[in-house]
Amino acid sequence: MSTPPRGTGGVEELIRRKRVVICAGSGGVGKTTTSAAIAAGMAERGCKTAVLTIDPAKRLANSLGLTELGNEETRVELDPPGTPQGGTGTPQGGTGELWAMMLDAKRTFDELVDTYAPDEQTRDAVLSNPIYKQLSNAVAGSQEYMAMEKLHELHMEGRYDLLVLDTPPSRNALEFLEAPRRLSRFIDSRSLQFFRAGGRMGMGVMGRSTGLLFKVMQRATGVDLLRDLSEFFNAFGEMADGFAERARRVEALLGDSATTFLLVTSPRAASIQEAGWFARKLREEDLPFGGVVVNRVRQPVHTKPSSQLDTELKGLFDPGLAGKVAQTLDEHRALAERDALNMEELAKTLRRRPMICVPELRDDVHDLDGLRALNEFLF
Amino acid sequence: MSGVLEHRLVYVTGKGGVGKTTVAAAMGLAGARAGRRTVVCEVAEQERITGIFGSAPAGFSETAVTENLSAFSINPESAKEEWLRDQLRSGRLAGMLNNSRIFQYLTAAAPGLDELVTLGKIWELAQLQRRRKADRPYDLTIVDAPATGHGVAMLRSPRTYADIAKVGPIRKHADLIGSFMTDPATTAVVAVALAEEMPVNETIELQERLAGELDVQLAAVLVNAVLPERFDSAEAEQLTRVGANGEAGGRASREAVATALASYDRAKRQRAQVGRLRRGVDAPVLTLPFILSPEVGREGLDLLATEIGRKL
Numbered sequence: 001m002s003t004p005p006r007g008t009g010g011v012e013e014l015i016r017r018k019r020v021v022i023c024a025g026s027g028g029v030g031k032t033t034t035s036a037a038i039a040a041g042m043a044e045r046g047c048k049t050a051v052l053t054i055d056p057a058k059r060l061a062n063s064l065g066l067t068e069l070g071n072e073e074t075r076v077e078l079d080p081p082g083t084p085q086g087g088t089g090t091p092q093g094g095t096g097e098l099w100a101m102m103l104d105a106k107r108t109f110d111e112l113v114d115t116y117a118p119d120e121q122t123r124d125a126v127l128s129n130p131i132y133k134q135l136s137n138a139v140a141g142s143q144e145y146m147a148m149e150k151l152h153e154l155h156m157e158g159r160y161d162l163l164v165l166d167t168p169p170s171r172n173a174l175e176f177l178e179a180p181r182r183l184s185r186f187i188d189s190r191s192l193q194f195f196r197a198g199g200r201m202g203m204g205v206m207g208r209s210t211g212l213l214f215k216v217m218q219r220a221t222g223v224d225l226l227r228d229l230s231e232f233f234n235a236f237g238e239m240a241d242g243f244a245e246r247a248r249r250v251e252a253l254l255g256d257s258a259t260t261f262l263l264v265t266s267p268r269a270a271s272i273q274e275a276g277w278f279a280r281k282l283r284e285e286d287l288p289f290g291g292v293v294v295n296r297v298r299q300p301v302h303t304k305p306s307s308q309l310d311t312e313l314k315g316l317f318d319p320g321l322a323g324k325v326a327q328t329l330d331e332h333r334a335l336a337e338r339d340a341l342n343m344e345e346l347a348k349t350l351r352r353r354p355m356i357c358v359p360e361l362r363d364d365v366h367d368l369d370g371l372r373a374l375n376e377f378l379f
Numbered sequence: 380m381s382g383v384l385e386h387r388l389v390y391v392t393g394k395g396g397v398g399k400t401t402v403a404a405a406m407g408l409a410g411a412r413a414g415r416r417t418v419v420c421e422v423a424e425q426e427r428i429t430g431i432f433g434s435a436p437a438g439f440s441e442t443a444v445t446e447n448l449s450a451f452s453i454n455p456e457s458a459k460e461e462w463l464r465d466q467l468r469s470g471r472l473a474g475m476l477n478n479s480r481i482f483q484y485l486t487a488a489a490p491g492l493d494e495l496v497t498l499g500k501i502w503e504l505a506q507l508q509r510r511r512k513a514d515r516p517y518d519l520t521i522v523d524a525p526a527t528g529h530g531v532a533m534l535r536s537p538r539t540y541a542d543i544a545k546v547g548p549i550r551k552h553a554d555l556i557g558s559f560m561t562d563p564a565t566t567a568v569v570a571v572a573l574a575e576e577m578p579v580n581e582t583i584e585l586q587e588r589l590a591g592e593l594d595v596q597l598a599a600v601l602v603n604a605v606l607p608e609r610f611d612s613a614e615a616e617q618l619t620r621v622g623a624n625g626e627a628g629g630r631a632s633r634e635a636v637a638t639a640l641a642s643y644d645r646a647k648r649q650r651a652q653v654g655r656l657r658r659g660v661d662a663p664v665l666t667l668p669f670i671l672s673p674e675v676g677r678e679g680l681d682l683l684a685t686e687i688g689r690k691l
Contacts, residue, residue, distance in 0.1 A: 027395015027526050028578075130543045134490035138539075139532035141490070186489070213479055216472050221549055228543060266396065270427070277425075301638065303631040312632040316621050324609050325618070325639040331671055332638050362644070364576035 010356055010379045011038055011262075012045065014290045018260045020155060020253065021164045021290075024176065025264035026274040030295040030358075033365050033374065034264045035166035036100070040368065041375040042162050043078060043098035050154060053166040054103035054147045061102060071104040073154075078368070099160070105146040109136035112149060116242035125235040131228045132236075135183075143168045144179035152250045174281050177254070184247035187240055260290035265346070267297050267339035276349040291354040293378065294343055299359050301333035383598050383691045384410050386567040388505040388520045390560070392530030393571035394581040398603040402571045402667065403523035404428050405683035411447035412688060415518035418504055420451040422497055422525060422533075428452075431680060441504075441514075449517075451504065455493035458500040459486060465510060466548060490543075494529075494536035495553060502556045505565075527585050534560055534568070535592055567598035572656060574602050574649035574666075583659040597662040599691060602653055605666040610643040618643070665690045 015021050015038070023035040032053055039051035050073050076098040110127060117123035126132050136142055144167070151165050167176040218226055253259060261282055265275035275292060282289040303309060305326070313322035347355060358377040365374055383389060384406065391403045400421065407419035407428075418441060419428055426436050429452075432444035439457035441449045463473040476482045486492055503510055505520040524530040532539075537557030544550045560566050568589060572582040582600055589595040610618065620626075622636045657664045667686055670679035 029396060131490070134539055134543050138490040139528050140494065213475065213482070216467065216476055217482065219467065219472075219548070221544060221547060270400075271396070274425070301634065303634045306631070308629070309631045309635065312629050313635060316626060316632065316636075317617065321610075321614050321617065324614075325635050328609065328639045328642045329635045332642070334671070362641075363648075366576055 010377075011041065011293070012379050014262065014354060015042070015162070015260055017258070018290075019162060019258040020151065020256070020260070021162065022167060022254070022259065022261045023165065023264050024167045024261055024278065026271055029264050029266045029271050031264045032166045033371070034262075034293055034295065034378070035164050037365070037371040037374040037378055038262075039100070039162070039164040040076075040078070040098050040371045041379050042164075043096040046096040047161040048095075048097045048099075048159070049162045049164065050099040050101060050160045051164040051166065052101050052103055052147065052150060052154070054105060054143050054168045071101070071107045073099040073101045076100050076368075101150075103143075103147055103150050105143045106136050108146040108150055109142060112243070112246075113239065116239040118238050122235055122238055125231070126239075129228060129232045129235060131232040135186075140175075141179040141183055144176040145183045147176060148180050148250045148254075149246070152246070152253055155253060174278065177285065180247060180250065184244060187236060187243050255287055257288065260288050262290050263292045265292060265294055267294050267342050269342055272342045272346050276346055279349055279353075289353060291356065292346065292350060293356045293358065294346075295358045296360045297343070297357045298332065298336040298339045300336045300340065301329060303329060303333075305330060383567045383569060384413065384415070384519060384688075386519070386565060386598070388501070388522065388560070388566045389598075390522045390524050390530075390534065390566060390568045391571060392524040392527060392568065392585065394573075394578045395526040397571045397573045397578050399526075399571045400427050400523050401431070401680070401683070402601055402603055402687075403521050404431050405680050405687050406691070407448050407519075407521045408445070408680060408684035409688040409691065410519040410521065411445065412684060414447065416447055416515070417519040417521065418449040418451055418517045419521045419523065420453055420501060420504060421523045422453050423523070426452040428523065431676070433677065453497050453500050455497055458496040459492070462496045462499050466552070491532070491536045491539040494533040495540050495556075498533055498536055498560065499552070499556055502559055505559070527581055527588075531585070531588050531592060534589075534595070538593075561593050561595050563596065563598070568595055570597055570600045570662075572600055572602050574605055574652040574656075576652065579652050579656045579659070582656060586660050586662070597660060599662050600656060600660055600664045601687075601691075602656065602664060602666045604669040605653065606642065606646045606649055606669050608646045608650070610639065610646075615640065615643045
């Protein structure tokens, strides 16, 4: 069995000269940990790096050994005083910094409204509108939208050499692309016209078919909802252009040559399938696709089952233990071979994009030292 | 026996990548074997359950996969269409709304609407009186729900809707769905976890969020893929000694000993995480064995269903 191809230079080569790295992939494959590790690694190589996550389970906080992150970037000390560091932990660049941020989607949305509202009255009307409240609080959609917004904002401010975005856990891996589009369409002016008319002038002035449509919607949704929608769109109307313009700039940033997407996956079949699908989607969308990180790869077993091995083991242990040792080896070999096969499958769909393999580590990664151990393989 | 499968509906959530789909499928099989007419429904983009049973994809229709067991895959678009038709009691009006671009824009992004209509379909599957008289009711509905954050949001979607619509038929319907989903007599919320640091943390957080946001308790936690404790500590010591002394002469036996030790180590760390989970949640914590076959197929599923039938 051939070993799957792997990049020669690791992650550093993939993101050299990049300003934005977006880590994407399905849930539970180590996306957050990988994002944090890449950010920490680049910081230790002299970059001023910020990692952004938006995650109800606060996993990045976990990965960094922090208890809480706010909507502001927090500096993560790379060399906490009193913590003895191994040789791998020595900062190499000297000037690098690691910053981390856990995004508060609701707050980011509020801040945007604050930015684009023409006056205080409009701002307050939007912020207190029930539709807006739900929209800005929704787990599905808003998180993705605001993650992109924050990424764009930090990129424009230019305070960091490198931004690493951990995409939110979604029902599907492309949700972070689609959700912002859906939401900006929602706020888009075409739907606005309808509701502004309905809210301001009542149904009488609308065309016959529009009036009927409005009635049907009322019947389905309840009157209050429609009034709230009208109010929402009336208040939002003034700001729609600002939002639309911004959405366009965010899309441009995603496709920029200084941006790269890294696909994170595990070698298990279900994740590999999703990763292959995702790689195709990135190509279809013409987005800059850097490569794949495969986490928790079981290491190959070199020893084949043989009578010599059985004899050796029986010489070392009683027959019961010797049997169990041999059985464990056989099982591990089978699992490792399956991982390798799955990765070969994925490699076929990658068309020579690099694949970086991280072996299954002894410990769960949840602090800086763990990230450093990970970086032995990522970099 | 925690009686979880005695509920009308079991809502299975947990961190991404812990094997929710497999566990939900095995639960369905366990229910079916116990003689209950069961349906397992998925809400993800990619349908997997029919594949596990070797059947063709079910899509948005109840498809028998084995005796007493059906599969169903809910996509929000189909759920929305069906729901509109039922709500408006008119295919023509529903069609008119669905063909309206404005309505499409609105519903595509309307907060929580996809979740609400999806949950509405789940609810419908679990009703003794189905929307169409011809549809036979199920004794048990198992939901392969979205991962933690999205799973809670979906369960909360009737309340979300109630916050924006104070009156109206949809509001009434949403309230009905909401009370069924949060009633411990009808619905059991089950978390699937792995015996690892982060899945354990997320499970404990899930318990807090369910209690805080919905006043719902976890009915059980299933720890998936727990390794067998094959070596006892005396054996592990012996392995360590042999490994350290270089007694394991050949390269082959050195690799074998190292692999055995690593396996002992993993099992031990898993046990510690299961302990942490037991201390952290109030629900019964049950373990499911690691299935060795490379991908859990029908055989592995049978094994898991037996375990679930025995423990749940």
